[in-house]
Amino acid sequence: MMSFKKLQPYLIAVLIVAGGILVGRIFSSSRAPQQQAAQSKTGRQLSFMRVTNGEVQRVIEISGKASAVQKIDIYAEVSGVFAEALHPFREGSAFRKGDVLLRIDDGVYRNTVQAEKSALLNTLTLLMPDLIIDFPDDAPLWKNYLEQFRLNGPLRSLPPVSNDRVRNYIAARNIYTRYYAVRSMEETLAKYRITAPFEGVVTVSSVNPGMLIRTGQKIGEFAAPGAYELEASVGIGDAQWVHAGDHVVLESDDLDSSVDGVVARLNQSIDDDTQTVGVYIKFSDDRVRDGMYMTADLHVPVGDAVAIPRSLLLGGDGVYALEDSLLTRIPVDVVAVYGSQAIVRSIPDGTTLLAEPVEGVYQGMVVRKDAVLLRDSTTGAR
Structure with missing residues (x-):
């Protein structure tokens, strides 16, 4: 028969195992109420907002x-050699209204205009003797016009005629034809000088002094x-x-x-x-x-709208509302959707909407009162 001393190690081991089992059971029993309490609070807290319609600032x-606003492209209407005006036509150069932006050499064409004006002066001079004899009442006006005729000055308007007979008499001597030819040439001569239509700055310059400019060529840009x-x-x-x-x-x-x-x-x-x-x-x-x-x-x-998160829209035309502790889908009129926001109408004031999207919610879901976190809606939107 085995002695007590030999059995003692085995008895100690058995006692240790038995004690561990007992302690584990006691520990488990003490944690059971806490775990049960935690499981009772697994219900999710949902965020809701109370709707107040108003003016939403849509940005x-x-x-x-x-x-x-005042900006023009400058093109050449005549051809010739570019000659700078008093101020250089360069980017950043400022000009007042009426200042000469640039000049194109007009020497040759100006001489042509002078020749035509001389021909008109000669025709008027030949007209006067016959006009004095045939229409003495109209002759003084034309005599005065002839005396004030200047080759180097702008062409003045022809004197008025008293009747059709005088008009035809003058037209038969080619006066009107020569007059309007000179007027047209003077208009063309003015295009050799480009003036500023308003006060501004040169923003683009495409020419340099001495460059040959052709008709239709872009010279630059001018802006106020x-x-x-x-x-x-x-x-x-x-x-x-x-x-x-x-x-x-x-x-x-x-x-x-x-x-x-x-x-x-x-x-x-x-x-x-x-x-x-x-x-x-x-x-x-x-x-x-x-x-x-x-x-x-x-x-x-x-006006009369509310801003909500875009993610709350159901199918683009509905949202979840809380009615009698139940989640209910209600229709909305979507005014605008942009970014993460949506502006909607047709939700009655005081309606309680689900404020944040939550996975797993559904139509008819029961919501406990202690799971509701309520806040007011805002009408600001961006």
Whole structure:
């Protein structure tokens, strides 16, 4: 028979195992209530918002390049050698209204005009003796015109005639033909001097002194600084909310503050390539330069509406509302969808909407009161 000393190690081992089992059972029994309590709170807390309809500020973001309102391309209407005026025709050169931007050498053509004027003077001189005899009452007017005729000055208008007989008498001597030929040549001669139609700055210069300029050649560009127009475009759906006179906030990476503008007009046709509508924004700022890239925030008020997250839309025309502790799908009128936001109408004031999309919710789902987190809706939108 085995002695007690030999059995002692085995007994100790059995006691240790039995004690461990007992301790484990006691620990398990002490955790059971906590685990049960946690399982009882697995219901998800849902976020809801109470709808209050009002004016929603719809912000439409557009972009484009600033272009001077007063801006012209300068083309040569006559040919000749380019000769600079008093101020050089170079990029950045400023001119007042009426200043000569540039000159084209008109020496040859001016002599041709003088020759035609001399021929007209000769014809008028030959007319006078016969006119004094045949129409003595009209002769003084024509005599005075002849005395004030200047070859180096602009051609004055011919004297009026008292009746058709006098008119035909003068026309038969080729007076009118020569007169209007000279007037036409004087108009052409004036094109050799190009003057500034308004106060502005040369933005592009394509010629140098001594260069031969041909008819129809582009000489440069001339623009008035300060007043600009931004040509942008909006989608067809957004165009219905844009109107002439709407306030616009313009920004640029090159400016330290924003610029206020106004929608001047909208294009009534749609661009075939982009399917957008042109919007033209007018503004004035001395910091802006022609061709500067700018973005604009167009604030459009939408009345009797509310802004909600776009993700709440069900099939594009419905949302979940809480009615008598049940989730119910209600229809909405979607006014605009942009980015992560949507502007909707036709939701009665006081309606409780699901404010955040939650996976697993469904039509008719029961929502406990202690699982509801309620907040008011806002009408601001971007």
